Every structure is written in C-alpha cells, then in structure tokens.
Amino acid sequence: MTTVAHAPIQVMTCRGECPAAARYPDHHELLLAVDRDPEALLALLELAVTWHELDYTDEAVIGPAGWLDFAATHDWVFPDRAERAFSLAVDIVGRRIAGTGAAADVASSLATVIELVRS
Numbered sequence: 667m668t669t670v671a672h673a674p675i676q677v678m679t680c681r682g683e684c685p686a687a688a689r690y691p692d693h694h695e696l697l698l699a700v701d702r703d704p705e706a707l708l709a710l711l712e713l714a715v716t717w718h719e720l721d722y723t724d725e726a727v728i729g730p731a732g733w734l735d736f737a738a739t740h741d742w743v744f745p746d747r748a749e750r751a752f753s754l755a756v757d758i759v760g761r762r763i764a765g766t767g768a769a770a771d772v773a774s775s776l777a778t779v780i781e782l783v784r785s
C-alpha cells in the first residue's frame with residue numbers, strides 16, 4: 667500500500683497561498699479552531715501572554731506578526747469571534763512591547779492590523 671501524504675482538511679479552507687499551513691501544519695490547524703474550540707482559544711492567549719517571556723524561536727508556532735494575516739486570510743465559522751481572538755492576542759503582545767518603550771510603533775501596527783482583520 668502506498669503511503670499518501672496527509673493533507674489536513676483545514677488547508678482546504680485557506681484562500682490562495684498559505685505559508686503557515688506548509689511551515690507549521692499543527693499550529694495552523696490549532697489556530698483555525700480558535701473561533702470554535704475553547705482549548706485552541708486558550709492556547710492562542712497563552713502564547714500571547716508568554717510571547718515575551720518564553721523562547722519560541724525553536725517552536726513550530728505562528729508568531730504574533732502572522733496572526734492578523736492569518737485571521738484575514740482564513741474562513742471562519744464565527745468570523746467575529748476569530749477577529750476578537752486574534753485582535754486580543756495581538757493586543758496582549760503589543761502591551762508587553764509598549765512596556766519597553768516602543769508604544770507608538772505598536773499602536774500604529776495594531777491599528778493597521780485591526781483594520782486588516784476588519785476589512
């Protein structure tokens with residue numbers, strides 16, 4: 667029997683190219699559930715809260731820089747909830763950055779991201 671590469675069904679919901687699905691298939695799948703699964707939502711918020719405390723450089727996770735794009739380029743069962751989840755997560759990470767003195771940049775990028783997610 668030939669082994670066929672497993673293609674997660676969620677990938678089919680991606681519009682156009684989705685680098686996240688190729689690079690981080692497991693985290694991609696988890697993030698796709700944030701609008702339906704409390705565990706996935708909590709995992710996203712935990713990641714946001716700990717982003718500046720733990721070292722994620724070797725972890726196969728999609729970082730905050732990709733969250734708003736991710737929210738904007740995927741289809742959701744509950745779009746409003748997905749938008750709130752990713753906006754909140756980005757806001758959490760941004761608040762930590764703001765504490766280091768880069769507040770203006772963070773506010774600017776947050777505004778851009780929120781605009782992206784809402785469009």
Ligand SMILES: [Zn+2]
Nearest residue numbers: 680684686687
């Ligand atoms: Zn995707």
